[in-house]
Amino acid sequence: MTGDDAQRETDGRTRLTLAAAGASGIWDWDIAGDRLYVDDRFAALYGLDGDMAGRALPTATFFSAVHPDDRARLRIAVAGILGGAERFSKEFRLVRSDGTIVWVHGRGQGHADERDEPVRFTGLLVDVTERRLAEERLRIAQTAGGVGTFEYTDGYATVAVSAQFCRLLGLHPATALPVRTINALVAHGAPIVPEDVNAATEIAGEFMIVRADDEETRWVARRGEIMRDLDGPGFKIMGVLYDVTEAKRSEAKLRELNETLEARVQEEIAVRMQAEDTLRQAQKMEAVGQLTGGIAHDFNNLLTVIRSSVDLLRRPEISEQRQKRYIDAIADTADRAAKLTRQLLAFARRQALKPEVFNVLICVNGIADMLRTVIGARVELVIESNCEQCFVEADIGQFETAIVNMAVNARDAMNGEGRLLISLDDQPSVPAVRGHASAEGAFISVSVSDTGAGIPEDVLPRLFEPFFTTKEVGKGTGLGLSQVYGFAKQSGGEVEVTSELGHGTTFRLYLPRASTPPDAGEETRSPAQERGQGRVLVVEDNEQVNEFASDLLVDLGYETVSASNAAEAIGVLERLDGEFDMLFSDVVMPGISGVELARIVRERWPAIRIVLTSGYSHVLATDAGHGFTLLHKPYSVQELALVLQGRVAV
Amino acid sequence: MIPDDIALQELERDALTEIVNIGVSRAASNLRKMVADQVILSVPSMEVVTKRRAARLIAEREVSDLIAVRQDFAGTFSGRALLIFPQSNSLELVRAVTGDEMSPAEIADIEHEALAETGNIILNSCLATMANMLQRSLTMTVPHIVRGDGSSLFEVGDDAASDGLVLFLYIDFAIRQRDIRGYIAMVMDLPSLAALKLLLAEFIERIVGNAA
Amino acid sequence: MPPTALIIDDSKLARIVSGRALAELQPDWQRVEANGAVEALAIVNERPVDLALIDFNMPDKDGLELAAELRALFPTMPIAIITANIQDEVIARARAVNAAFVPKPVTTEGLRGFVSGAALRLRSRGE
Known part of the structure; x- marks a missing residue:
């Protein structure tokens, strides 16, 4: 293909493109021949006669219809092409014969021969009046809307x-x-004008910039299009830029507001939680009030018994039999007071559970007398056993407490008058209660039934809640039944309550049956007291308790030496080396603790038997005696005697 | 800020733009012949700025170190012309103008001299064309290779002369298939600018005057 | 014996390009290169040279001065001034020393006119 052919083909293509584009014309300026050729559209735009198209025209025709103000500009541009410039791109006005003005865009190309001499100047002329108007509007819009354009x-x-x-x-x-x-103004992040793009490049973006003149930080948004070359790696970006600082700030404000909102909600929640805490605290205080009232009440009763017994004992001419009865009453009442303490501690879940295997019937019979005093003379107590060898493994004290609690509850339900039945039965399973599935297995049930008013249905579910009580404040702790519940659960059992209004209520405590121990049938609590012998070092910081313990020990046949703390005890042991058989020490003392003392003694005087004692539930609940024999306060003389003789593994 | 006697009027700007266009078109045409590839040109940018600012404008353009072919010209108007591109493009440009016939070692060997010759052809043709358009003659020094940043290319120092105004012209060019880009820059000092204004007026008169 | 062409240019690249274009037009011609005026004058003193291609823009002595000196030594030798400095004034000065003007970059087309004219002249001189 010759150069001319190629040119003609290009022209042909151009013509087709132009025809498709609408009002546009082409020109072909023969520089060497000093002639101008135009097509009919060019002629029409210039207001030339139609038959001028295709004919050789003087080159001055190119400037003929040009607006006088644009003519000089155009001449200079054309001079550039005639002088060898390659690119021509000018917009100028044409004045029609009717005086109307048409804006045209001439886009042209200078063609040179092989000696670089310009020979032809060809181009397209496009009516851009509409576009100019649109652009003008766009420019106004851009200025008004603050939209900047760029082309890269x-x-x-x-x-x-x-x-x-x-x-x-x-x-x-x-x-x-x-x-x-441009890109240097971006505070951080991607450049506004990307010098490299790939398929993933997104033209829409936002950029934080520092403005060049006032160095103010602003946000600008970029929108536009990436136009890729069809044949090659090149691309072109046409885009717009506009300021979005206000939007960004509003967004930030909104976000801040949202964040504050969250903070405020959190604050609100905190206030509410605090209110709830306060409420709970108030409820607890109320409960403590009730509890204190209940304890005071119970203790008052117990103290009354002790006080009256003492008064009775002071009376002259009292028979030995009656003396013994009053002394027994004092002892029993003190035991009950201790039990009350234990019950309280159990509620606090600090009581160390001491599960042991025992015969339920013997135990119930053992507290029958106490139960009678609790329920009063007008309530008949009946104990029935439908099981043999009713052994369970549980904490005896807790078990007794549970029975007492159920009995007290029954008494109150009957207003102190009626029949209380305690019944022991074999049970092949535990029925489903309070949403718990039934459990198969060997159980023993202890039922406590009254002939009282019965419990309304709506109260039943709350029966075992701590502090739930229908009694007036000061009349009961509300802890009784919750203790029963806690004990049942801790012992792997269950408690069930059935009630019929007007006929009575039955509490049924289920406990897992234990296998019968080999020494079953023996009296577990032998009252026999053997005389003790040996020298005991008593360590106790409370003077009265120390004195009391020493007296008891002396009564039991021991020789005692007292020390008020561990250091003193060690001093005594060193001074009287080899003269002691036993150490009896409190755990919680100022300075060296009883446990530490016990370790020291075991280390230095391994022959000395060590017994620790404590009333602090946390000491008892944790790793009890750290391997040492531990006696719970308060203790009976009997318990003390058994422990010192090594007959009871506590 | 810019004295009136050197501030270019709209037509003068147009005229200078065209003259530079012609010069650069000729330069591009020559570069095209040398590299047998398409060379694209941008529309010339033209600013009256301080020499320091001109140096910064150049420094702003490229991140990497620059290499330039420098030719000073003197005549009715005087100044300095530079063909500038990133140093990383240097060998590729040499490879392009030597027609891919040389080994890498040979290219490295001839690099300096080949760049000088390429710059010589491009800047000469550009300046000569401009001189012809303005009908004045210019003398040109032999090309020098300069490496460094914008300041060293323009010899900007702390002296007051660096704050003087210059006419700064620059044109982007790119050899698309070769991934080579650079630009042609021209700096003219103030007395030259005043002289140039007169020549541009003459040029405009020649072009416009005969047919207005 | 084929004619000898002396190519004078301070640029090796330019000498290569000119040599290549010349070889395409006249493969038989011998080519001798000089990197400047001094070397060129030394060569013409040592051996016969039939035509010269001279770069205009050279450091020590410009091509037009060298052309004038060679013209004095060889009044009929075909000489071409080669330059991208296409100023009318430069072309006029080349004509003044009876030298042809060939624009840089040198192409086969650009050189053809000068070479065919030189070949004609050398043939007529040889006959």
């Missing part, structure tokens, strides 16, 4: 920009800016 051809170091674009970035208005100048 990859490989260039400069970007064609609009004045508004420059203003947005705080730069002096220019038509072109270096890429780096």
